[in-house]
Amino acid sequence: MARAVNNRYQPNLINRLLSNKKTRKVIAPIIAATFFLIIWQLLTLSPDANLPSPIKVIQQTWELIINPFFDKGANNKGLFWQIWASLQRVIQGFALAAIVGISVGIIVGTSEFLFDALDPIFQVLRTIPPLAWLPISLAAFQQSNPSAIFVIFITSVWPIIINTIAGVQQIPQDYVNVSKVLQLSRKEYFLEVVFPATVPYIFTGLRIGIGLSWLAIVAAEMLIGGVGIGFFIWDAWNAANVSQIIIALLYVGLVGLMLDKLIAFIATKVVPDEKK
């Protein structure tokens, strides 16, 4: 009897880690991932399985994993360079979208007339899938790289515009009254009241926008070709190298997560406490 009680009060290492909130955040996903990998391994044990098992994936792509920085010219580059090329396009397109989206959003948000005039158009345009823009942009730019950047821009600009408008429209009447009583000029009003008051909404838009642009870049690059993680995947598919596709997908996912966290992190630094 005494021994049984003793046993119950000596939990093993896993249990101890799981009962602590902080370590559980790390340990639990590892357990889940391991579990998932085991199932995957079991499902692909048979020799005539269509997809490779996880162990096989690692074996076949080991070169790519340990050496992300190789550059053998043309498209034959390490995964880091592939992702970097995609990121550059996203950064350019997204930066453009942020500048245009925030300014348009603030202007449209402060004018009821412009809002009534443009909001229906925004609502139609934002539902167009990213790739549908590609032929138009190719026709307009005649070059693949600007076209890809344009697709990123056009994909991420709508959530930024719409959220900025919402933010401007949500500005408390009090702030408006204060600026009226203090007789702020239009410029002062935009820069010192409207913009800071809208920042939390803008960041919501930016987070949605960056997610969408990362989604769009992979698809766009598959069609455009050249260096970039999208084309890398497409290339692997043509080479029937499923393991490379799988490892590339994993990287795409991790980078997307990092981009999202990055914007969220900037938001915590910029958005005033009261608004969080």
Next chain:
Amino acid sequence: MSNFVEVNQVDKTFDLSGGGSYIALKGIDLNIRRGEFISLIGHSGCGKSTLLNIIAGLDHASEGVVLVDDTPVTKPGPDRMVVFQNYSLLPWLTVRENIAMAVNKVLTGLPKAERNEIIEQHIDIVGLRAAADKKPGQLSGGMKQRVSIARAFAIKPKVLLLDEPFGALDALTRGGLQERLIQICEENQVTAVMVTHDIDEALLLSDRIVMLTNGPSSKIGQILDVDIPRPRKRLEVVEHPSYYSLRSEMIYFLNQQKRVKKLRSQKNTVVARHGLEKVNIQLGFVPLTACAPLAIAKEKGLFAKHGLDEVSLVRESSWRGIVDGISGGYIDAAQMPSGMPAWMTLGGNNDSPLPIVTALTMARNGNAITLKEEFYQQNVRTLDDFHKFIVDTPDKQHNFGMVHPSSMHNLLLRYWLAAGGIDPDKDVHLMTIPPAQMVVDLKAGTIDGYCVGEPWNYRAAKEGKGFTIASDLGIWNGHPGKVLGVREDWAAAYPNTHVALVKALLEACEYCADPQNVDEIRQLLSQREYLGMKAEYITLADPLNDNGVHDPHQEFAHPQFFGQGVNRPSRTEQLWIITQMARWGITPFPRNWVEVLERVCRMGTFSTASRELGIDVDYSRSQIELFDGVKFNTEDPIGYLNSLPIKRSISVAEVILDHAKV
């Protein structure tokens, strides 16, 4: 002093989405002097914030104009800085930056160093030095409002506008901030307009309180002058003699507004039944021993017996409530002090004559004059003692309470004082206080004595706070006390109802006069819906059995409800009342006094009611003579007035009465 802020005939109409429009404000006229602190008070939705916004320029008047320092207000500006209820600080700026933003934008003419000095100085004024670099999110509500106040003061506005500045704060924080605000206001001599819900806050801070009526079409209902000297302290203000009367004035106003609102939402239908034109009657009364007939008629089913099966008694705490109820038409009939019908007829209420008639005297006597116990200790026993006492203490102001200018209490108290050589306006100060408030004020020391109906005299004596120096027996035994009053147009529209009402109440009076019923009546009156106090305080002594014992601490009034000549409305008595009111300048003496008496006293209605009940009517007239032995000459009231030594300047005027709508 000239007007600094002028609000001229401002209307505000909002267009409704349904296509109609809502009139929020109607004909607002308000003049504010430089350095004056004004509060706007009223129920939610009365448009007080709208008015503030119009002065601020944040909203525009549909009609009329607002002038600040002789300049019309067209748009918002820093000369009319607003302190908003929810602080309106910019959350991304620190305390200092919030104040700096206003200072830097507004005081552009000053060099930077001077502006910074102003900013720092105002951070100190509101005591936020330690939090100067914090953002609003890190501050409590009270601290945020302090920032907002500092920001407003820092830019030195001509007018400071405060929109429920402390509405969102807890009571403790609010108190501290109010204190801070008066201090800053008094030091800086700012002109301020504040919207508030809080009566005490308004009293503490304001020079004048503007009370708005309920919407739609809100207008200024009343303006109160707050005569409490500055500098004011929160804890000292409540001890000022005016504080509670001002406070009850405001509460009365706000309650009245609530009732009017309720009334507007009710359908006012006339229910005719049993051959009577109207059986649903709102009957007003003020809780006093003299309301016994109404209570008995209701509880004993006498109203129903005479066909009035939907009578509801409306309890008012002051006579003013009765006046407003009758003139506003939401009370059909009421028990009134005997002078009130004539007073209202002669235009005592806001100078607008409203003919009121009486067909029944419900109670006589029942009043007494109480002085505070300290006077008894100083051997004040009689009127002469009191006169001597007043002459000996010329530097002290003696305050007296009475319930209404038109009440017998006022007239008897004045007559009594004047008979003793004391001028009721010059030697002492008379204040209007609701009956139930008298003992409280006596205890608080805001008044030195009062004349009021029972039970409030006996109660003060029982509680050891006062003594009865003169009772009804000693001033005018059998003086009219309470009468039944209705509007003349009401009496014309519902003549049979009027007779039925008089019959029911007359029978109730008879019941009240029976000594066997005394205990039952005392028990009944002690209930919550009537007087709501212990039965032992309620006394009903028979004036005809004067036992000769007159102990000033045992003495109580002797109400008379029924008897020979008791209930008949008397023109002679009404003439005495009109003459006395003219004597004190309350109403002018009507040149057409014969017509006025004819219309106020409804002998016919009383006779009909008595006859139908089988009661003989005594038409004999008797001379009026009070304790001082001066005879009242009914043939020559003006000659009588002229013969009196103590009086105000008397005006004689033709009082033009509208003809009753028949």
